[in-house]
Amino acid sequence: MEEGIHIALAAEQIGTLFGVPITNTLVTAWAVMAILIAVAAWVGLRTREVPGKAQLLFETTFGFVLDYMEETLESRKLAVRFFPLIMTMFLFVLFSNMLEFTPGIGSIVIEHGEETVPLFRSVNTDLNMTLALAIISFLVIEVTGVVVLGFLKYAGKFVNFKSVLGFFIGIIDLFSEIARLVSFSFRLFGNIFAGEVLILIVTFFVPLFLPVPLMLFELFVGFIQAAIFALLTLFFIKIAITEPH
Helix, strand or coil, X not given: CCCCCCCCCCCCEEXXXXXXXXXXXXXXXXXXXHHHHHHHHHHHHCCCCCCCHHHHHHHHHHHHHHHHXXXXXXXXXXXXXXXXXXXXXXXXXXXXXXHCCCCCCCCCEEEECCEEEECCCCHHHCHHHHHHHHHHHHHHHHHHHHHHHCHHHHHCCCCCCCCXXXXXXXXXXXXXXXXXXXXXXXXXXXXXXXXXXXXXXXXXXXXXCCHHHHHHHXXXXXXXXXHHHHHHHHHHHHHHHCCCC
16 A cells, blocks of 8 residues: 555654653754754864854854844843843754754654654644743743833733723733733744645655755745744843833
8 A cells, every 4th residue: 555644743752751751852852952062062162262263153143143132122231141042042943943854864763652653853843842932931021021120010011000991901911921822832833834744745746856945945934933933032021121101
């Protein structure tokens, strides 16, 4: 019987560790973290007073991002404080998306029960992972608003009894804050999962030539989605620390 296209919405389980299910998206997340840690260690160990080309590239890129964050947050202190979070989010999402298209990754499979499942799968095609990232971003935004403005002033953005219009605007703002959990997680999940399915279908029906430009396009989409996730977190932090008016 001819093998068809296998599309799984949920991440496939490949085993257990101390009774905890291990999925292929979790394995990919571990691989991405290992790559980022290795690159960071390599750059750190090769840091010199007179920078080489690689060090200069990293310093220029990070300097540009830090200056942009300072301009957005209007505070060098806040920019330095949130730079590790914003940059880590961007790099983690970006490398997770890029690893999906690394040659040979999809061909590595493992037997689990009676099924053969891929060992690696794009991290952001797992809604649990994108939701976890969204929760981290949401908590950072809300806690930052409370710490910078104070609890009462920050809560005053959402609970306003000075006027009827102000009260309803506050309620709308409150629901929009909660809705970020959905928009953050589903935007990233939807775009990456749709791209994975599209490439899978095209590769099945038109295996020559056409998948290559689509993969290049999806690499671009993966970069854009990583940038959007990081930038939205930054912009919402800025909104959270802005004085209510």
